[in-house]
Amino acid sequence: MPLALLAVAAVVFARAPLEAELSSRADDLLIEIGESWARASFDGRDALLEGEALSEEARIKVRAELARLSGVRIVADATTLLPERRPFTFSVIRDGNNLRLEGYVPSRFARARIVESARKMAPDIKVSGEENLVRARGVPAGDFAGVVAFGMEQLARMPAGRVTISDDAFSIEGRAPDFSTYDALEVTVRTDLPGDFKLARFAVLPPTVSPFIWSAQREDDGVLLAGYIPLGEARRALLDAVRGAVPGAAISDQLRLADGAPNSEGWLKAAAFALQQLGRLPGGKVTLVDTTISIEGAAPDFASYDALAAARRAVPEGYTLIRFGVEPPNVSPFTFGVLRSANRIRLVGYAPSEDAKRLLQDAVRAGFPGTAVSDEMRIASGGPTAESFVAAVSFGVGQLAKLRTGELRGNGYTLSVAGEAQDAAAFAAVNAALAAPLPGGFTLAKADVRPPLVSPYVFGLRKDGQGLTVSGFYPDRAAHEALLAQAKRELLGIPVNDVSSVALGAPEGFVAAAQAALRELARLDSGEVRFDDHKLHISGAALFPSAIDAIREALRTELPPGFTAEVTLEVAPPPPPMDRTGCQKALADILDRSGILFQPGTATLDPSSRGVLDHLAAVVSGCPEATIEIVARAPEANPPVAEAGQEAAPAAGLAAARAQAVADYFAALGIASQRLIAFAGTPPVADGGRPIEFSVR
Template sequence: MCRWRAWWKGLPALAVLVALAVTFARAPVEEDLTERAETLLAVIGESWAHARFEGRNALLEGEALSEDARIKVRYELARLSGVRVVEDRTTLLPERRPFTFSAIRDGNKLHLEGYVPSSYARRRIAEAAAAMAPGVMVTGEKELVRARGVPAGDFIGAVAFGIEQLAKMPAGRITLSDNAFSIEGRAPDFASYDALEVTVRSELPKDFELARFAVLPPIVSPFIWSAARERDGDVTLSGYIPLGDARRALLDLVRGAMPGAAISDRLRLADGAPPTEGWLKAAAFALAQLGRLPNGTVTLSGTTIAIEGTAPDFAAYDAMSAARRNLPEGYTLTRFAVEPPRVDPFIWGVQRTANGLRLTGFAPSEEAKRLVFDAVRGNFPGVPVSDEMRIAMGGPPGEAWVAATSFGVDQLSRLRQGSVRGNGTTLAISGEALDAAAFLTVRAALEQSPPRGFTLRSDVRPPVVSPYVFSLRKDADGLTLSGFFPSPTEHERLVEAAKSQFLGDRLNDVSAIAQGAPQGFTAAVMTAMRQLSRLDSGEVRFDDTQLKVTGTVLYPEAVASVRANLAAGLPSGFTLDVALSVAPPAPPLDAAACQSLITHLMEKGSITFSASDAAIEPSSFGLLDRLAAAAARCPEALIEISIRQPGTDAATATARAQSLVQYLAAAGIAPDRLITGERPSLAVQSPDAAAPPAAAGVQLIVR
């Protein structure tokens, strides 16, 4: 029989026992299910989800990247052994469009910002950032926001790739916007820049594309660019090109300046250029000059321009020289080494005319021309200068050319008109001197310091004067020569004749050389000088072809003799005006004093005869007149004349002695006082080595 009342009383105890059994058995089950669920989620790649168990009932939590991921997790978790039901409490992450991520480096600091698809991605990116460089400090990794919308492909790999590139720059930035990758910054050197460009353009992870490569090349200083043109017309560009579209603009400039030229582009991008607009204008200027050269080089260095090459003709060289005065604003031309055309013969000249100076021909360089122009300005201040000189090759070295031409210009400054002309290494100077002093200075310079390395030719003439005056004055102070003479040779003849005929009188020569002498001038002066030597004092003066003679003769008979000799000796065309007086008689002398005076005169001068007969040379008339005046002072004495000349026959000696007797008799000495023959010598004229042989051995003896 059933005892239901007793059974009911045992139910509470049984319930307690069941509750205790369930409580202590549930915890191990939940722990086991939780552990196996976490392992499952990790295996299937959905670690974003987490399972919490109440007994065998799973509570699924987390933020899913997609609805498919939620379905997948629910399905896989429901299949897990021991799970009764799955309660899905997951949510979807917010979707971001575009899905962006950035990493910014500034020295040893790296900041991360943007979106990541998962915590796993956040952790992997943080690890890549920390490994970028030793000591780098990473910030922002905890603020990275998980979101849906990550692009297809290896997002983590693309971020890690970008961080690796940032490691090559001291500062920079990478950005991912969906599947578009951008990088910017500045490379520390060209090797890094080249490596970055190659790597980014060729190794970017699949499914991502390069949207922007804005890595700046290094800053260079000086910023150098050059263009070289070869003889075949090809153009090589080298050096640096500014950032932006400068390369395309530059290539257009090259094609415009040298149409059809093959272009070898060896330029590389660099920072540090002057403003691009001005730089392109300077490049256009330089290329325009290069277009005029069959071979040459143009260079920009910072804001300076250099041009080198050889001009094919004067038109090209002149155009380039003119262009030097129209440089682009802000730029300077620091080197212009363009060789001008070569010429043969290399000629040049500096001409002085009444209107100024004219420079013609060729100069070896602009610098040489400038130096010569300075020499012209210095020697001819205020004088108009016409510069027609061109620069050319083929001449003497520049330094030698400048020295020779400047030497010529110095001499030209002493000429009234004339020229300096060069041909190779021959320098010719010609013209009329300003005055006699200038003529002598030029002549001395030509003789003493001609330009080294040059053959010198000279046709420098004395100045032309009008009227042409010349005078000889004889007085107590000696003989004075003044006025002009036509040449150094004729001047030397006049001086030598004066020394001989005026018996050693002091010579004061203030004459000067000049052109413009009338025909027969020297012969007329020699005739006048011979008659002046006969005067006690006086002057002969030429005014062109007019001769005026004034003075005092030693004896009355000399007046007519002097006049007659002048009239007979003057060349045709000369006119004569004579005004002479007679000196008062000198006090008488005894024979001894008279002999002493005659001996003194014979020692100072010499009596010469014609080499072919017994005629007395007119140059001896001055001495004979003084001998006559001396003989007149001892009227009672006899004068014995004796000629002893070795090699002269007796007849000639006798005839010459008779010529002397006739001259002295005509001078007023009584013929009966003049005797010839062998007598003891009281006065002897010793042979003079400088006199002709016929002059030796003449003796005048006072008895």
């Protein structure tokens, strides 16, 4: 018995090392031949082969190789075939630091390699699903674990994504964090994918951009497209739109796919709309920023500009045209006008911009409410700035509103205003405004503003204790100033209240008639002159009875042809008596305010002196007991030459004759001639001195 036990023990202890050696050599062999799925166990030198094979060929291969292993006597095959999966799928899903593995693997070795690659994909990565990976037959040819590892390398570039392998088809999806990553992913996946596999789907989304900007710009040889383009088929549709808008143009496509675009269909409509406008703008540019559109460029002609301006009202729904920077055609000269007739306003010529034209229209509507406006104005460049244009035309329309009819015209930076003023106040206001610097840097080229036309043409002069009141109308400034100067001289400097105004419509000879009437008004103590076209009426109180007929006769002979005079005069009450001192002072006071004038070089009294002579005579009549010496002095220089048809007199004789002419004038008014002593005085009168003086005795 002891011997038997020793024999058994010897056999047992001798087999164990043999079995261990054969098992180790078998494991090395299976790895060497690439069939690590199989496992071999030994009972002595007899092998038991177990495992799930990927194919019958693999089982046969393993049995044959194991049977040839030195020391192996018998191989018992207990292997089975793995289930076959069609399609053979595998997925890697990343969501931040979480990575999930799903699908089939061909072997434990492949699974271990995949899991190891997953754990090395990114720091702090958490891998799940490895325990649920199922071994199966049907794996595609090639390095399956290697292509899975390649996919995980691409997922490492994105914060989230998915790689799917279905048989030999490789798909990747996700969102790139930036454009450089997106570009690198696309290049890598399309060029470096392991050769036994094909790219079925590249669904990596580009970055989301905001704002979403796209532009198209005309260049000499084509159209440059830049910015972003939505996903999908937008690029093809956009290129077709470019070819339709700019036929034959070379297209430089610098567009990038990006996410963040508005609704794709609406975006394409807006881009097509913008490209239609670009087709009308050589050198132009159109831009979309989210849901806004900008159009810039220079219109080559008015037809193109009008079409572009009309397109502003046809922007696709959901989009807004925020900039219309289209320069209109250039014109020279740049002219414009606002023409006013009795019941209509016409806008003609050019305006520098749509906004400037609109502001002009607003000014016209405000200045001429209810008046029909005919807009014939076009938009053009080459003229003043919009700001200067608006300032100038607004000013001009303000002046035009004061005219009954008229025109405001401009050429570059010059303005012209012409027309008939509504009334005298408007005439004065317009002329004052045009005399000041014009707004907007403009200068006045021409001003032809006419006074209002009135009918009947009335004019009045009223002389009373308060002074002279001038009313009605005068034809021009020169006539007005001449009448006022005459009134100041002949009416002894009395205060003048001037309420007259300028107007057209004066009858021919009006100024001469008004001057003649003013001369006779100067002879009255008080009175009024009134013109109604050609009819003159003079009324008031004459200083002497004989003056009434003299005034009537003077008007008859001195009024221009066509004028008639109606004279209604009475005699003023005689002045209160004065003593000699009062009489002397009163005469000196009159001569201080106005002197006695003669025709040049003669002793003939000038008609303009009749007023002062009548008032001097009235003073003389107020001191009936006094003798009046009338002294005339010759001027220091040679006397003026007499007018044609008159004979010049020697200086001393001329002085005596002039003194006598004054005495004769007084006598004709009823002053007793014996009270009047006329003679020439010495020395000669100096410049500024009185040629006639009176001395009361």
